[in-house]
Amino acid sequence: MIMKYKTVIVDDHPIVISGISGLLSDLENIEIVEKFESGIVLLDYIEDNKVDLILMDIFLPVINGVDLCKTIKQKHPKIVIIGMSSQSERSLVMQFIQNGGNGYILKNASFDEFKECIYKAIDGEIVFSEEVKTIISQPLSEDLERIPGLSRRERDIALLLSQGKSTQEIADDLFLSFLTVQTHRRNILQKYKMKNVAELIAFLLKNNMLN
Amino acid sequence: MIMKYKTVIVDDHPIVISGISGLLSDLENIEIVEKFESGIVLLDYIEDNKVDLILMDIFLPVINGVDLCKTIKQKHPKIVIIGMSSQSERSLVMQFIQNGGNGYILKNASFDEFKECIYKAIDGEIVFSEEVKTIISQPLSEDLERIPGLSRRERDIALLLSQGKSTQEIADDLFLSFLTVQTHRRNILQKYKMKNVAELIAFLLKNNMLN
DNA sequence: GGAACAATACCTGATAAAATGTATTTTTTA
DNA sequence: TAAAAAATACATTTTATCAGGTATTGTTCC
Numbered sequence: 001m002i003m004k005y006k007t008v009i010v011d012d013h014p015i016v017i018s019g020i021s022g023l024l025s026d027l028e029n030i031e032i033v034e035k036f037e038s039g040i041v042l043l044d045y046i047e048d049n050k051v052d053l054i055l056m057d058i059f060l061p062v063i064n065g066v067d068l069c070k071t072i073k074q075k076h077p078k079i080v081i082i083g084m085s086s087q088s089e090r091s092l093v094m095q096f097i098q099n100g101g102n103g104y105i106l107k108n109a110s111f112d113e114f115k116e117c118i119y120k121a122i123d124g125e126i127v128f129s130e131e132v133k134t135i136i137s138q139p140l141s142e143d144l145e146r147i148p149g150l151s152r153r154e155r156d157i158a159l160l161l162s163q164g165k166s167t168q169e170i171a172d173d174l175f176l177s178f179l180t181v182q183t184h185r186r187n188i189l190q191k192y193k194m195k196n197v198a199e200l201i202a203f204l205l206k207n208n209m210l211n
Numbered sequence: 212m213i214m215k216y217k218t219v220i221v222d223d224h225p226i227v228i229s230g231i232s233g234l235l236s237d238l239e240n241i242e243i244v245e246k247f248e249s250g251i252v253l254l255d256y257i258e259d260n261k262v263d264l265i266l267m268d269i270f271l272p273v274i275n276g277v278d279l280c281k282t283i284k285q286k287h288p289k290i291v292i293i294g295m296s297s298q299s300e301r302s303l304v305m306q307f308i309q310n311g312g313n314g315y316i317l318k319n320a321s322f323d324e325f326k327e328c329i330y331k332a333i334d335g336e337i338v339f340s341e342e343v344k345t346i347i348s349q350p351l352s353e354d355l356e357r358i359p360g361l362s363r364r365e366r367d368i369a370l371l372l373s374q375g376k377s378t379q380e381i382a383d384d385l386f387l388s389f390l391t392v393q394t395h396r397r398n399i400l401q402k403y404k405m406k407n408v409a410e411l412i413a414f415l416l417k418n419n420m421l422n
Numbered sequence: 423g424g425a426a427c428a429a430t431a432c433c434t435g436a437t438a439a440a441a442t443g444t445a446t447t448t449t450t451t452a
Numbered sequence: 453t454a455a456a457a458a459a460t461a462c463a464t465t466t467t468a469t470c471a472g473g474t475a476t477t478g479t480t481c482c
Contacts, residue, residue: 066419080348091309098305099419102348124344126337133335137291137313151458164410166438180460186440187458196440196468198408199375205416208277208310362428377468391430397471398428407438407469 004031005122008045010056010068011084012037016107020055023111030118039068046072051079053122058085058096066092066099073100080121090135093128103127150188150209157184159210162201215242216333219256221267221279222295223248227318231266234322241329250279257283262290264333269296269307277303277310284311291332301346304339314338361399361420368395370421373412 007030011017017035024030033049036042039060045051054072058065069081082103083096093104103121105114109129117127128136150158160170171181185197194200204210218241222228228246235241244262247253250271256262265283269276280292293314294307304315314332316325320340328338339347361369371381378396382389396408405411415421 070419094305094309095419097347098302100348124341124348126339126344126347128337130335133337136308136337137311137335153459161409162413164406164413166407168438176459177461179462182439183461184459186442189440195375196377196408198372198412201409201412202373202375202416202421205413208281208306210413364429379468387429388431390432393469394431395429396469400470 004029005052006031006033006050007053007055008032008034008036008042008051010036010039010042010054010060012057012060016057020114023114024118027115027118039063039065042068043071046076046079051076053118054079054081055118056081056083058083058092066095066101069096069101070099082117082121082127088132088135093132093136097126104132105129106131150191150204154184154188154191155210157181158188158200158204161185161197162204162210215240216263217242217244217261218264218266219243219245219247219253219262221247221250221253221265221271223268223271227268231325234325235329238326238329250274250276253279254282257287257290262287264329265290265292266329267292267294269294269303277307277312280307280312281310293328293332293338299343299346304343304347308337315343316340317342361415365395365399365402366421368392369399369411369415372396372408373415373421 007024009017009020009032011020014037017037021032021035024032030053033051034045036045039056040062042054042056056065056068060068063071065083065085069083072079072081077100080102081100082105083093083101084105084107085092086107088104088106096104103117103126105117105127106129109117109131113129117129120127156174157170160173165173167181167185168178170176171178174181188194189196189200192200192203194203201210218235220228220231220243222231225248228248232243232246235243241264244260245256247256250267251274253265253267267276267279271279274282276294276296280294283290283292288311291313292311293316294304294312295316295318296303297318299315299317307315314328314337316328316338317340319342320328324340328340331338367385368381371384376384378392379389381387382392385392399405400407400411403411403414405414412421
């Protein structure tokens with residue numbers, strides 16, 4: 001008896017579900033056991049049934065693919081999850097992988113790509129379809145845009161701000177005057193045209209400018 | 212004439228440089244053209260010399276591997292960069308890839324792993340050594356720790372806070388009373404025991420709880 | 423149908439941050 | 453070595469946040 005990988009497809013477009021199941025039907029060791037149009041139903045299903053592989057759309061109603069992946073991986077880390085979408089955005093792919101995804105395929109990928117990605121993913125690889133690889137490995141200049149960096153002192157202060165410290169606490173930590181810290185704060189906010197510290201921290205973290 | 216990939220190794224441990232160059236010396240189409248112990252020197256070098264592949268330690272003095280990779284990729288997106296370290300941490304690997312890295316290898320990887328990763332990376336793949344793959348694809352429960360989530364309204368408000376909006380602006384945006392927004396703010400801060408909004412935003416972003 | 427949670431709203435005092443203007447010293451770099 | 457950038461510091465006014473307590477009305481889930 002051949003062991004088949006029990007596979008589930010989740011996509012809110014029936015036409016896509018049918019397309020993918022057609023593509024996968026001639027893969028020998030893949031057995032499509034279910035097809036869902038919503039993540040919530042999937043969550044119920046995997047509680048009661050063995051699943052080895054999930055192919056899921058990233059843009060789903062109610063619960064999005066990233067959160068869905070995260071939720072599943074918490075309880076079932078062994079399930080291999082491959083994300084799919086029509087268009088791809090760098091940060092989205094990374095977020096998906098960061099939340100436990102085992103790979104990411106663009107829906108315009110060829111049958112061969114699908115096949116190869118799925119086999120490799122089952123084998124423990126982290127897989128990406130061709131176009132996704134290009135997107136990831138050749139980041140557009142906008143992704144790595146040159147933003148004028150923080151000076152060393154500004155960085156120190158921004159880091160402490162992100163830890164919830166007040167101006168006075170930062171001054172004490174760094175053995176500076178309250179007024180000096182106040183000036184640095186202002187300079188940082190002005191440099192990036194941020195309205196307040198909350199927006200600043202969000203900006204810095206999203207651009208990997210802290211740590 | 213065989214085209215060889217001009218390769219540079221960057222590591223602040225001479226012993227590691229020698230080890231890796233030993234490993235790579237019998238790869239046919241890899242030519243080690245330089246070895247550096249610091250990222251700054253590397254940056255100068257690539258301005259004047261053709262480089263195809265860089266193997267770099269992540270923990271470098273002065274400038275760390277992630278920033279170094281980012282800086283290089285901005286100007287030279289075609290250069291393939293593989294990160295290396297002795298121990299691996301999930302978030303660090305992801306950060307490296309997010310900043311343009313083409314792969315990540317743990318230094319305890321076998322020669323075969325090194326070889327395979329390097330060839331695949333040159334071929335356009337995003338590569339990870341075995342142990343890294345395991346770390347990424349089977350996230351520890353702590354990585355996906357279940358933090359009590361934000362309610363829908365709290366999420367709306369947190370998102371607007373991360374955009375630098377004030378309580379009054381949020382109230383206007385969501386057609387709520389100023390006082391209601393104030394209550395939500397307080398509830399969110401209390402839920403995660405955060406001192407202020409700056410710390411909260413940092414926390415939420417680091418745990419992928421916004422977006 | 424009742425408990426638990428979520429969303430809404432109000433009040434107030436203390437504290438902190440933001441906006442604005444200025445200025446000196448030190449360090450880096452062209 | 454001169455110019456530029458960074459770090460330091462002071463003073464004040466206005467505005468916003470934080471922390472405390474309280475309460476009503478929907479929702480959602482056993």
